Amino acid sequence: MGDSVAILGAVSAETILISVAVAATHLTIFGVCVLAHRLFGRPSYWVDVRSRLKLLSAWSESARRSWWVWPVVQGVWLFLLVLSDAFRRAWYPMVDTGLPFLIGNLAVMCLLFSVFAHRAIRDRVMDAVRPDDLRCRRCGYRLRGLTVQRCPECGYEGHVGGHVEYGLRRQREGHHRTARQWITALGAVLVLLAPAWFPSIIHRAPWSAPPFVPPGWVAHASLSHPSSEFPIRRDAVCVIRHDRGAAVIKMEEKSRRMQHYRVAFWFDEKDLRSGAAPAFIRNEEIAKPSYGDMPVGPWTLTCSTHAEDMIWLQCPDSTYRVEAYAPDDVPEEYSSIQWEEAQD
Numbered sequence: 001m002g003d004s005v006a007i008l009g010a011v012s013a014e015t016i017l018i019s020v021a022v023a024a025t026h027l028t029i030f031g032v033c034v035l036a037h038r039l040f041g042r043p044s045y046w047v048d049v050r051s052r053l054k055l056l057s058a059w060s061e062s063a064r065r066s067w068w069v070w071p072v073v074q075g076v077w078l079f080l081l082v083l084s085d086a087f088r089r090a091w092y093p094m095v096d097t098g099l100p101f102l103i104g105n106l107a108v109m110c111l112l113f114s115v116f117a118h119r120a121i122r123d124r125v126m127d128a129v130r131p132d133d134l135r136c137r138r139c140g141y142r143l144r145g146l147t148v149q150r151c152p153e154c155g156y157e158g159h160v161g162g163h164v165e166y167g168l169r170r171q172r173e174g175h176h177r178t179a180r181q182w183i184t185a186l187g188a189v190l191v192l193l194a195p196a197w198f199p200s201i202i203h204r205a206p207w208s209a210p211p212f213v214p215p216g217w218v219a220h221a222s223l224s225h226p227s228s229e230f231p232i233r234r235d236a237v238c239v240i241r242h243d244r245g246a247a248v249i250k251m252e253e254k255s256r257r258m259q260h261y262r263v264a265f266w267f268d269e270k271d272l273r274s275g276a277a278p279a280f281i282r283n284e285e286i287a288k289p290s291y292g293d294m295p296v297g298p299w300t301l302t303c304s305t306h307a308e309d310m311i312w313l314q315c316p317d318s319t320y321r322v323e324a325y326a327p328d329d330v331p332e333e334y335s336s337i338q339w340e341e342a343q344d
């Protein structure tokens, strides 16, 4: 009983906090939109209609129309969080929900709030314009008392029947409006779903170790200077350096139950660079699927073979430097090792 009360209390408190935060965000965006209309509304009706402008009604209308924005945007984010977690637990971290993506998500929320706030304010301004206040849409010239439908100042003919035109910039409203709405909507959807699609595109970028790429994508490319835990291909060739020593590991997948690998070890990494024969070569194997020690000469790395087509390596600390290569990308100096001499 006490527990459920505590949970209910926590949920209520959280609901209230979130509601206040969302309402404050909406109010701030609305304030920014009001400011934008004061400064950039064309024609500048703001001075003429200020006294009878119903800002409170504009605010409540924009709030009413954008009621779905926060639940939808937050729902998408929660879905991506769950998806990211699911991929991570399957040893395939391919969805990134880092800070830049969260900022993008919140930016979309603010954008959608501002769209509805802008529309509500624009409609209220247009409602408040009296026939006497009518100004030329293009140049802002006051058309009071004029019966002609053509602006005497600039010749614009858009005021037939006292029709009010108003927007944030000149000549903008009405032009390609549908196209702009679609582009905005498409852009918002792309930004909201960026954690799912952006890493899969950016990991193909020509520069190494691109940002925002979760390690699940990098396993299929060469990587250098990875973090201490990272995935490699099941047939990768890795060069590991630590203290003065160096090792080259060649992963081989010979059977479904066992992951084989060979280790060539040099006590002095200069010997590796000069092309000298390794001090020793070992054949090793790891059962699949498993998580445990992975002997590399005198060193012990940790390794997981739970993922379907990649192996997770973990170095004891950051003093181990690892380069991993796809079999086709192995640099010349590491591909000339005589593995056939391996003796256990």
Ligand SMILES: [Zn+2]
Binding pocket: 136, 137, 138, 139, 140, 141, 151, 152, 153, 154, 155, 156
């Ligand atoms: Zn004009």
